[in-house]
Amino acid sequence: MxxxxxxxxxxxxxxxxxxxxxxxxxxxxxxxxPTPYAAYEPGLAFYTKPLVHAASPDEPGRGAFMLTTVRLSHANAWKSIRSAWDGNIELVRKRDLFRGGTQSDFVEKQAVVMRGSQTDAVEAAYAEAGIEYGIATYALVVSDAGSAGGAFRTGDEIVSFGGRPVTSLRELSLALNLESAAGQARVSVVRQGRTTELAIPLSAEASANQPALMIGVRKLTELRRIQPAKAEDEVDIQSGEIGGPSAGLMFALQTLDELTDGDLTAGMRVAGTGTINAKGEVGAIGGVSHKVVAADRAGADVFLVPEENEQEAIAKAADIGTDMRVLGVGTLRDARRAMEEAGG
Missing domain, CATH: 1.20.5 (Single alpha-helices involved in coiled-coils or other helix-helix interfaces)
Structure with missing residues (x-):
């Protein structure tokens, strides 16, 4: 060879x-x-009807309401490079996104915010529908434990403090007044479905009127329950793994549709986004361009968006060449009227 x-x-x-x-x-x-970036991209659109459970729902209409989401993921080097020409990838530094905390903390914060947003959505819908209701605080949650590495974690629900039941900031302040001289306290919390006992130091630099500072966390949030005068008007929202406040508008519209006669969707597939408060005021959100894409991919006829985000949404809709109509709204009543006019 x-x-x-x-x-x-x-x-x-x-x-x-x-x-x-x-x-x-x-x-x-x-x-x-790994890179120091996370990436925002278009997420999915979810039908709201399966998530909103009314005791006596109205007959379903021909259309549907959909909430839109943004997908958040770790950005590898390839995705970071692609973002230079792919308009559907938005990079953000992890340190800016998580603000010194972890991804787990971020997810828990979004979950707590969602729980409050659901309550506001139901209250706004009751007010718009003219339904009588009462409000009661039922839980006190650590909505931001901070990055100091204390005993509490974001998402902890405080059940008792020093052996005393706690469901509100007022009850926590009263318990702190009794425990402050000891310099420490025993606390019972529900963490990811399990009851956990903690021993925590109490800050000598804060007073009982500053309960979050005194127990060493950044923020506490009261969770409220909206109770209608009539049992037939009871509504419960189960959002599953969806977090954050931006589904508030669509939850309020679905709730209103369940509680009132007629088809509020006017027979259309209506996607949207926007925070909402108990007064029915719609607030701006982030990632609106990604949600426009998500709505278009889901085949929406109309996209409802906060007035502050309207121009950005219109520009994105033009950029992707969709026939979907973009409608800016400032309140729940605006959204209701917009749907009536769109159904013409």
């Missing part, structure tokens, strides 16, 4: 192996090496 052929063949195989290893190394670098 010619030795030159053997050497030549061996060299070719070696070169192929080297190129294969180099390619694998580059792919690993692009796909698996």
């Amino acid at each position: 010619d030795a030159r052929k053997v050497l030549t063949g061996g060299g070719a195989v070696g070169t192929a192996v080297r190129w294969g290893l180099l390619t694998a190394a580059v792919m690993a670098l692009l796909l698996y090496v």
Whole structure:
């Protein structure tokens, strides 16, 4: 056998192996090496009717309301590079997003905010429908534990403090007045479905009128329950894994549709986004361009958006060439009227 052929063949195989290893190394670098960025991208649109449970719902209409979401993921090197030309990828520094906390803290904050948003949505819908109701605080939750590494975690529901039941800021302040001289206290919390006992130091630099500071957390949130005068008007919202406040408007519209006669969707597929408060005022949100894409992909006829985000949403809709109508609203009543006019 010619030795030159053997050497030549061996060299070719070696070169192929080297190129294969180099390619694998580059792919690993692009796909698996972490970066300091997270990425926002268009998420999904979810029908709100399966999430809103009314005791005596109105007959379903021909259309549907949908809430829109943004997908948040860790940005590898390849996704970071793609963001230079892909308008549906928005990079954000993790340190700015998580603000010194962890991704788990961020998710828990969004979950707490969602629980409050659901209550505001129901209250706004009751007010718009003219339904009588009462309000009661039923739980006190650590909505931001901070980054100091204390005993509390974001999402902890405080059940008792120093052996005394706690469901509100007022009750916590009263318990702190009794425990402050001891310099520490025993606390019972519900954490991810399980009851946990904590021993915490009490800050000598804060008073019982500053309960969050005194127990070493950044923020506490009271959760409220809206109770209608008539049991037939009872509404419960179960959002599952969806977090944040921006589904408030769509939850309020679905609730209003369940409680009133007629088809509020006017037979259309209506997607939307926007925070809402108990007065029915719609607030601005982030990531609206991603939600426009999510709504279009879901086949929405109309996209409802806070007035502050309207121009950005219109520009994105024009950019992707959708026939979907974008309507800006400032209140729940505006949204109701917009739907009546759109159904014409």
